[in-house]
Amino acid sequence: MADVTAIHLPALITDLAFILGTAGLTTLIFKKLKQPLVLGYIIAGLLVGPNYKLLPTVTDGKTIHVWGEIGVIFLLFSLGLEFSFKKLAKVGGTASITAMTEVVGMILLGYITGQILGWNFMDSLFLGGILSISSTTIIIRAFDELGVKTQKFAGFVFGILVVEDLVAILLLVLLSTVAVSQQFGGQALLMAMLKLAFFLSIWFLGGIYLIPTFLRKASKIMNAETLLIISVALCLLMVVLASEAGFSPALGAFIMGSILAETVFSEKIEHLTKSVKDLFGAVFFVSVGMLIDLSHLVDYIGPVLVITLITISGKFFFSAIGALASGQPLKQSIQAGMSLAQIGEFSFIIATLGVTLKVTSSYIYPIAVAVSALTTFTTPFLIKLSEPLADRLDKNLPTHWKNRLNNYTTSTQSISNASDWQLVLRSFAQIIISNSVILIGMILINTQYLGPLLTVTIQNPLWSNLLTVFVAIVLMSPFIYALSIRRIRTRAYSRLWREKKYARGPLLGLEIARILLALVFVGLLLDQLFSIQVALIIAAILIGIIFPLMTQRLRKTYDRIERRFLTNLNARELENESPVKKILPWDAHLAEFRVSPESYFAGKSLIDLALRERFGINIARIERGRNIIPVPRGTEFLYPMDRITVIGTDDQLAAFKPYVEIEAPDIEMTVDQPDISLRQLIADTKFPFLHQSIRDSGIREKTNGLVVGIERHGERILNPEPSTVFQLEDIVWLAGDTRLIKSIDGVS
Structure with missing residues (x-):
């Protein structure tokens, strides 16, 4: 007999089959119980993990961890597609104040709780981060089940969640910085925040300018397959850039998702990537469960219950206080506070960060998962109780307290007009910040990448430096013009200059500051390649002589760049423009x-x-x-x-x-339900309609069916006329109710 060599199957494939099989069975049970699938994935990970011996254990944990990292990337990419920075600008100050009050309050409360429990600094800090972010997935599911998505407080909660999404991304960066430096505060943290703000700005500005234009021009030759590949490629490219800049991969995925969210392709991209996100997201949550040690969880059941109670009460308190402070009515504040009283997917990601960086204790992870599970179950009950609780408080509050709350709410929600100075300063800030970010980015690219490349290529320092400066100045010139020379044409500026003479001095000071700032940027570029004296002389010549002479050309170039950017930024709104205004009476x-x-x-x-x-x-x-x-x-x-x-x-x-909106009821199939099928009948001597026409036989009425064809002596009659007569040995093809067809005599 010939030797049969066994085919070696990589451990990754067997592990993945085992993981997905277990996850599938577990989530079917959770779907039947109407519980979040995330909990099913975590339990599946617990079952196949190394800490639970009843089932076989995954052999290649490192590879599964890599797949889990991919899952985080796609989860954050999907979140970015639903986020968009414009949506953040639209949520308003009330949602922002509430979100920041809740997040800051819970970070402090979590840190204090960790210290009281005797935990170290990093464990306490990460506990605060874990408890600070509510779960978008759990809240949306609870709102759907309770039918409250149309209520006013639900829209307010969604606005809070949008702000929390961005805060969670910032938390990931800040916690990573603190974990690496092992200290909180000081120059390192400030520099990390400034660096993050700069890269967020440069990625957003550059991404909005380039990516929608590319997608729009390529749309004629793109199908669903190519759009999916391009979207995933852009996501992973931004992940690489973020990692090279020293940030977490999740930040890059989130930023690319938020950039694509501003394009007209966002819904299609979200639909195409949903399956990829679901697959890798499932692997991530399974990997979360694999890290849980039940023995640790049993040992820390006390802290789990304490932290769960603190999470529910703390989130309710800080969210309600923040909502009241932002001017929301008492009832809506209480409803929002009780809706946000849970933690979810971002808490897992923050806990995973601590484990990955090896700065947190082993018990933090299972505690976070246990608290998330408990607060998931309590969320629907808290939302149901929020309205009765608000009504009871409203009845029992002293009258003068209620009057003060109502007056405060009315005063904060009234429309206030910004002063002319506010409008002017806002215009200057927009121009200075946006162009400064772009100029700093160009200086870094030219001095850190282009300059060294030209030095190696040309091998003459003077000529390579001159060429680097020339390329940099050409690229930077439209933005230098906008920063220093371009007029700010606003009515507020004109009114201040015309009507208030004392304002002319400060306005001239702002104009001079713009020019000096542009001079600093040009000098900063030249200082990297020449002496400070040469840099200042060349910068003064450029801004004082050359740029004014080229004002017309630079203005046209900058206007064209600005027009494309604004077109890309507003493309989605222009596609679905609506005149509906959200200035509504009373509580409508x-x-x-x-x-x-x-x-x-x-x-x-x-x-x-x-x-x-x-x-x-x-x-x-x-x-x-x-x-x-x-x-x-x-x-x-x-x-x-x-x-x-x-x-x-x-x-x-x-x-x-x-x-x-009427939901179709789930109908279980029984013998009384019509089962439509296509069946073949033989017209033999027992056939009840033999020698009758289709019309006269009533076969259609008796079977709720349709004669779609007759095969007679090797010939086929498709869609026969009603006058066609059934003949002996005909083969009749009949589509209809299976049960009624079977009841016809002569059907075998």
């Missing part, structure tokens, strides 16, 4: 609904539905595919799958929702 707000095919409203005109008279709501916009119908008239119809933007109060929207 906007909510979106999808018209279900089962809805009575589908196919009816707005004037026939009389929605304002029946529910008190108004439809502000109808989105039908790529078509947008702003402020629709009464003659407009609603169709299945229309996305409608509705204005109303919480009560009005809650009453309206059941009529427009």
